[in-house]
Amino acid sequence: MVTAADVLDASDRERPATETIPLTVRVRRFNPEVSEDSWWDEWTVRCDPLERLVEVLHQIKWHHDGTLSFRRSCAHGICGSDAMLINGRNQLACKVLAQDVAPRVTIEPIRGLAVLKDLIVDMEPFMDGYRSILPYLVNDSGEPEKERRQSPEDRHRYDDTTKCILCAACTTSCPVFWGDAGYVGPAAIVNAHRFIFDSRDEGGQERMRILSEKTGVFRCRTTFNCTDACPRGIEVTKAIQEVKRAILFERF
């Protein structure tokens, strides 16, 4: 029979002892209660080379400076809370390994949104863009008796854009969005794409009307920063071009 002691021993055996590495973490801090200007703080910690940056930030917050503030939730790359500008690239802190940035990493808040405190930005303008494109199934042809069926081909048509986790890495890497927060941004267009090309949805015409306005898809200058930044590997720029093309050629 398995005893609690066996369980303890087994889990201890599964944890291999690894050598820790030094990592210097430089963070752009901001707190309007302390100063109008941002400042830099730096900590050098020892961590497992396979540790994720979000755990390194936890180590700093829990053992060095409790005032360091950042958003995180699942810590496994699916909730989209911890997008940060890490060594100049928008990435999720929970997907970057310590060994890939050691011995030194610079972390800043994502750009183009107002910083509220340290790495926490005001996500409302981003969510406004998302809400504006009707990010839900629109179908007014009455409640069906059975589920709305879809062929594998039709499902595949918008598969890539279903992967979005709304982390804002794409939108806040977009130079057009930096210059004009009125632009709905790549994430909103990705989510519009997800419904426009869904065979069960009937709101495509309305979405394309919204996205043909001057805050919509034609603000995109195909910089490809969004595609580079997406932690889910969505072909963001391609999705935007598909929506542009649908608006131009499918008439609505």
Add this chain to the structure above:
Amino acid sequence: MFDLAFVVRSDESLTKMQQILASLRERYERVAITDKGGLYNTDLMETVELGYLLDCADALVAGALVRTESRGAHFREDHPLRDDANWLKHTLATREQDGTIRIEYKPVKMGPYVPMERKY
């Protein structure tokens, strides 16, 4: 909790866990935070949440300790069999003013299936 009150438990492991939780609660009474600000104070939030985690852990361990049977994800290695005669009931845990946990039970509403021990 992962080591002593996970799926596999016993009177021994749960009693030990109860002692650990009592010492953690005593430490929690003296907890301090470094962030005194009023803006996105995640330091304060995490500290409050730690108290809730201790509450949940207390309730879980107290309920598991008295439930002398095995059922689903509650496997008591000292009571490996399911016991519907005595334990087909929900556990309700309430914290009393003096900090002790009162355990009560609520009957199970039966659905269309007859409950029985799962065998493979």
